[in-house]
Amino acid sequence: MSPPVWRSHCYEGRRKADDSILNGERGALATATHGYTLRMARPISAPRGTRDLLPEDGPAWSRIEEIARDLSERYAFDRIDTPLFERIELFSRGLGESSDAVEKEMFRVSGAAGSEEERADWALRPEPTAGIVRAYLEHGMHVRPGPQRLWMIGPMFRYDRPQAGRYRQFVQWDVEVIGDPGPMVDAEIIELGQRFYSEVGLSDVAAYVNSIGDATCRPAYRQALVDYFSAHEASLTDDSRRRLRVNPLRVLDDRDLDPELAAGAPRSVDHLCDACRAHFDAVRGLLNGLGVRYELDHRLVRGLDYYTRTTFEFFVAGRRGQQQALGGGGRYDGLAELLGGRPTPGIGFGIGIDRSVLAAAEQGVEAAVEAPLVAVVSSEAGELGLRLAAAATLRAAGLRVRADGSTRKLGKQLESAAKLGARWAVIIGDDPGTVILRDLDEHTQRELPLSEVAAAIG
Numbered sequence: 001m002s003p004p005v006w007r008s009h010c011y012e013g014r015r016k017a018d019d020s021i022l023n024g025e026r027g028a029l030a031t032a033t034h035g036y037t038l039r040m041a042r043p044i045s046a047p048r049g050t051r052d053l054l055p056e057d058g059p060a061w062s063r064i065e066e067i068a069r070d071l072s073e074r075y076a077f078d079r080i081d082t083p084l085f086e087r088i089e090l091f092s093r094g095l096g097e098s099s100d101a102v103e104k105e106m107f108r109v110s111g112a113a114g115s116e117e118e119r120a121d122w123a124l125r126p127e128p129t130a131g132i133v134r135a136y137l138e139h140g141m142h143v144r145p146g147p148q149r150l151w152m153i154g155p156m157f158r159y160d161r162p163q164a165g166r167y168r169q170f171v172q173w174d175v176e177v178i179g180d181p182g183p184m185v186d187a188e189i190i191e192l193g194q195r196f197y198s199e200v201g202l203s204d205v206a207a208y209v210n211s212i213g214d215a216t217c218r219p220a221y222r223q224a225l226v227d228y229f230s231a232h233e234a235s236l237t238d239d240s241r242r243r244l245r246v247n248p249l250r251v252l253d254d255r256d257l258d259p260e261l262a263a264g265a266p267r268s269v270d271h272l273c274d275a276c277r278a279h280f281d282a283v284r285g286l287l288n289g290l291g292v293r294y295e296l297d298h299r300l301v302r303g304l305d306y307y308t309r310t311t312f313e314f315f316v317a318g319r320r321g322q323q324q325a326l327g328g329g330g331r332y333d334g335l336a337e338l339l340g341g342r343p344t345p346g347i348g349f350g351i352g353i354d355r356s357v358l359a360a361a362e363q364g365v366e367a368a369v370e371a372p373l374v375a376v377v378s379s380e381a382g383e384l385g386l387r388l389a390a391a392a393t394l395r396a397a398g399l400r401v402r403a404d405g406s407t408r409k410l411g412k413q414l415e416s417a418a419k420l421g422a423r424w425a426v427i428i429g430d431d432p433g434t435v436i437l438r439d440l441d442e443h444t445q446r447e448l449p450l451s452e453v454a455a456a457i458g
């Protein structure tokens, strides 16, 4: 008889450093002898560029997501959710064939083997705006009253080279206002972004703003860039030379661009038509009036092709690396038409939740303080039902409760309650209506009716 092979999981209770999660293969085959051959199955790790959110990460994430949800409510946005995957054509038409998201970073999805859709042209969404505008058009939302103010929070997927702050799956909080051409909403959206960072507790978040014109003035600006950069082609990176041919605005986006060359490049604000200039002046005036601090950034063209007029990005001041943007957005007045709809103006932003959580941790912002934990314990194993009933009563009163389901001695149960971080233990005795409330920090206790525990804990 061949010896049994033991399979074992490699469980890591402790979070590994971010970088090793991004790059590392965990574990290897190991053998040991113990009478039998002990073969450790190779542990399966999360796909490269993805991360597990572990219990210790939860409070920081929940707090920041809650701020996003709460602000969406306060700014009168309505929730929308669109599928995680869409037709590739939605992105190639909406974001542009030459955008990195489409050209290099598409996560393709196909149907089940043998199905009609085995070769379907779907992709996991790299961003939400195209899907939201698709939904807006598909559901005829233009007939609803007022501009549509929509928000969502959820995962996006880009097959990018993973590194700290740049993941293949990441979460964005997204807001969009569709159907409002005026400058007021541009300022409102930028102010909302700044308010988010301030409520998260991040100091020193800078907003950078630009206007890249529209279909009227962009062609001349584009040509001015082609003329300028063609004359300096030898100084461009390979990537920029390619960008010069397919989308010259994106040469400005190349962070390896020679700074002197960049500084001398034609500026979009100098090529705006009268309507775009008036719009941008109004946006700036409104931002000034609101007291929102921002800087002009003439190189801020954004990586997606759908943008028109106002573009903006948020960074921790002084940090402008490509994977450092905390959020960004802009106006996309031509996107609905690209997707087959009637001309419909739109503006919005996407804020990276992963990067906001990282920045908050770097700046030492306190994660949410959870409500104190209450442990329900008792000395008799036969009282499991009473423990459960008491826990239900306490939870109904709003407390955060864990009931011990073990048959261990009372002392052991109290020990493990303390290890779990419980602040209080509720000890059930013979009379289910009366319990002992033990303060596990102060080591004091008193007897009281179960119905009074919530008030006693306050």
Ligand code: HAM
Pocket (backbone or CB within 6 Å): 126, 127, 128, 129, 158, 160, 165, 166, 167, 168, 169, 170, 171, 172, 174, 175, 176, 303, 325, 326, 327, 328, 329, 330, 331, 332, 347, 348, 349, 350, 351, 352, 353, 354, 355
């Ligand atoms: P985006 O600039 O591509 O814009 O992404 C917005 C934010 O998502 C970034 O500023 C960053 O914080 C986060 N982000 C992007 N890629 C990654 C990544 N690989 N890993 C971690 N975080 C990332 C958009 O997606 C537009 N849809 C924004 C928008 C909405 N424009 C108009 N409406």
